[in-house]
Amino acid sequence: MNIKTLKASTLYGILLPVLLLVLTLTLNVGPVDIDPGKAIQDWLNDRITIESLILFDIRLPRSLLAMLIGATLGLAGAALQGLLRNPLAEPGIIGVSNGAALGAVIVFYYGIAGIAWFLLPLGGLIGALVAMIVIFLLVGQNRSIITLILAGIAINAIGGALIALALNFAESPYAMQEIVFWLLGSVSNRSANELYIAMPFMLVGWGMMLYCGRFLNALTLGEETAMSMGFNVARMRLLLILGVTASVGAAVSVAGNIGFIGLVVPHLIRPFVAYEPRRLLLSSAITGAILLLVADIVVQVFSDNGEMKLGVITALVGAPFFLFLILKSRNVLQ
Amino acid sequence: MSLLSGHGIDYRIDSIRILEAIDIRVDAGELVGLIGPNGAGKSSLLRLLTGVEACTRGEVRFDDQPLREISAALRAQRMGYLVQGAMAYWPFSVEKVIELGRIPYQKWWQQVSSDDQKIVEEAMTKTETLAYRNRIVTTLSGGEQTLVMLARIFATQPDLIFADEPVAALDPYHQLHVMEILRGHATAKRAAIVVLHDLGLAARFCDRLYLLNHGRLHCSGSVSEVLTRENIAEVYGVDSQIDCNEKGVSVTSLSRISDHHP
Numbered sequence: 059m060n061i062k063t064l065k066a067s068t069l070y071g072i073l074l075p076v077l078l079l080v081l082t083l084t085l086n087v088g089p090v091d092i093d094p095g096k097a098i099q100d101w102l103n104d105r106i107t108i109e110s111l112i113l114f115d116i117r118l119p120r121s122l123l124a125m126l127i128g129a130t131l132g133l134a135g136a137a138l139q140g141l142l143r144n145p146l147a148e149p150g151i152i153g154v155s156n157g158a159a160l161g162a163v164i165v166f167y168y169g170i171a172g173i174a175w176f177l178l179p180l181g182g183l184i185g186a187l188v189a190m191i192v193i194f195l196l197v198g199q200n201r202s203i204i205t206l207i208l209a210g211i212a213i214n215a216i217g218g219a220l221i222a223l224a225l226n227f228a229e230s231p232y233a234m235q236e237i238v239f240w241l242l243g244s245v246s247n248r249s250a251n252e253l254y255i256a257m258p259f260m261l262v263g264w265g266m267m268l269y270c271g272r273f274l275n276a277l278t279l280g281e282e283t284a285m286s287m288g289f290n291v292a293r294m295r296l297l298l299i300l301g302v303t304a305s306v307g308a309a310v311s312v313a314g315n316i317g318f319i320g321l322v323v324p325h326l327i328r329p330f331v332a333y334e335p336r337r338l339l340l341s342s343a344i345t346g347a348i349l350l351l352v353a354d355i356v357v358q359v360f361s362d363n364g365e366m367k368l369g370v371i372t373a374l375v376g377a378p379f380f381l382f383l384i385l386k387s388r389n390v391l392q
Numbered sequence: 393m394s395l396l397s398g399h400g401i402d403y404r405i406d407s408i409r410i411l412e413a414i415d416i417r418v419d420a421g422e423l424v425g426l427i428g429p430n431g432a433g434k435s436s437l438l439r440l441l442t443g444v445e446a447c448t449r450g451e452v453r454f455d456d457q458p459l460r461e462i463s464a465a466l467r468a469q470r471m472g473y474l475v476q477g478a479m480a481y482w483p484f485s486v487e488k489v490i491e492l493g494r495i496p497y498q499k500w501w502q503q504v505s506s507d508d509q510k511i512v513e514e515a516m517t518k519t520e521t522l523a524y525r526n527r528i529v530t531t532l533s534g535g536e537q538t539l540v541m542l543a544r545i546f547a548t549q550p551d552l553i554f555a556d557e558p559v560a561a562l563d564p565y566h567q568l569h570v571m572e573i574l575r576g577h578a579t580a581k582r583a584a585i586v587v588l589h590d591l592g593l594a595a596r597f598c599d600r601l602y603l604l605n606h607g608r609l610h611c612s613g614s615v616s617e618v619l620t621r622e623n624i625a626e627v628y629g630v631d632s633q634i635d636c637n638e639k640g641v642s643v644t645s646l647s648r649i650s651d652h653h654p
Contacts, residue, residue: 143482272498275495276492276495277481278480278481278482278492279475279480279481279492280475280479282473282475283475286442286443286444286468286475287492287496287548288464288467288469288495288496290464332484332485333482334482334488335482
């Protein structure tokens, strides 16, 4: 391998400043040119101006949301790939994404999304919760990881089928368009409210996944060895799935399906952390945040008539890139 | 006092009997061999003794304490388990694999400390794996990989090592090397229990043998008590020649016994 493993301090010394830089950049991007300095000054002096409203009520929540969602997807991807010991796993594989999407689509379908801002994310969260309960009922204490994957595929299929049903019988083309656009995934026109509703679930989920880091390292030598190293494999696995479900469910609930971040980011980072699943977690989270922020900048800069959706750009860039990574690393990962 | 003992162990999976009425003990300083034909229940017995699996009936005691009353963390520190065909699923460096042996001592947020590092070095020295510490473990030969996995166990500094067919598919040089390392471990307060197919190696290195057949203990005792022509004919269904001389015991399988039904 020609890629040099980086020390933790070097890696975070690169990633964190980049994250801060990109975050600052996103605050300067938008359809209206504003002077951020004036916006901050107005805000500090409690003056409500166009500039301070745009910066603190529109751009900052949007950027923070993109950052948290990107981190969630990167972290969940790394955690699931570690659990399944398969570099092709992505957060959606356990069915939670489609569950959350279905919950939100149902809210759209019955036309109640406009009644209160929280109905849409709430529908998504309920959908994710239902998907998770079904997974737990199906898998339970079962040891087989295959059962988990198959259950996830089944739940994804059911979610997809019901979403198709909703689209099929949508009342008007507008309702249909609304649903489709939402499904594509975006963080535009989100307020701090979405941030507040999603953040607790994400943070709790992150905590659970990070706690499992040591277990994921042990799992590198197989489940039986991990058991002999003192881990209750069934319990740790449930904890990890719970963490993925809580955080990804919350992310999809407020932003729709944003693909490929969870799949590509761990691939990108793995050589730099010597393939260690535990070190991969936090670094993938930061990298996911950076990439989604960059994608959101691209979306805003290159949109003239109607904004390009975030999920579209991550798929457009992510999918070919993923293919490239597979071709490049096929010798390492036999 | 026995380091490890099993009393009246029964083990069933979905009411299918895997093991029945097994009594076994491993004393400090002993290298104990577990032998028997394929499907006799050797690996299952090893899993029960390590606590990875629970007995249907009977009890396993470690250091005169019921195994299930010992915390998983403490168990992981005092016992090392080398699974059959152990391998790494990610392309870790050799050193990184061996560092995994320190996990039972780490809290969930802790990294490898400098003390851990020292112990890992010792484990590499003991197993002669220092030379390829930076190589990717999945690119090593089978013999080298087994030594690395053994080094991982030494990094845990366990009292008791369980090894499930550690020398299967290794060349004679590496077979002897692995057995010598296990033999070297089984001194003073420490011990090892090894599943073996090679009866010659079992005879050469083990203090005592347990011969399993169809989930039952056929016999146990010293090498000369267990490895008799009669026992081998009855359990393995082969006619054999056993030579004892000052260099040790050698077992040669001569021919299958035609009326043997495995």
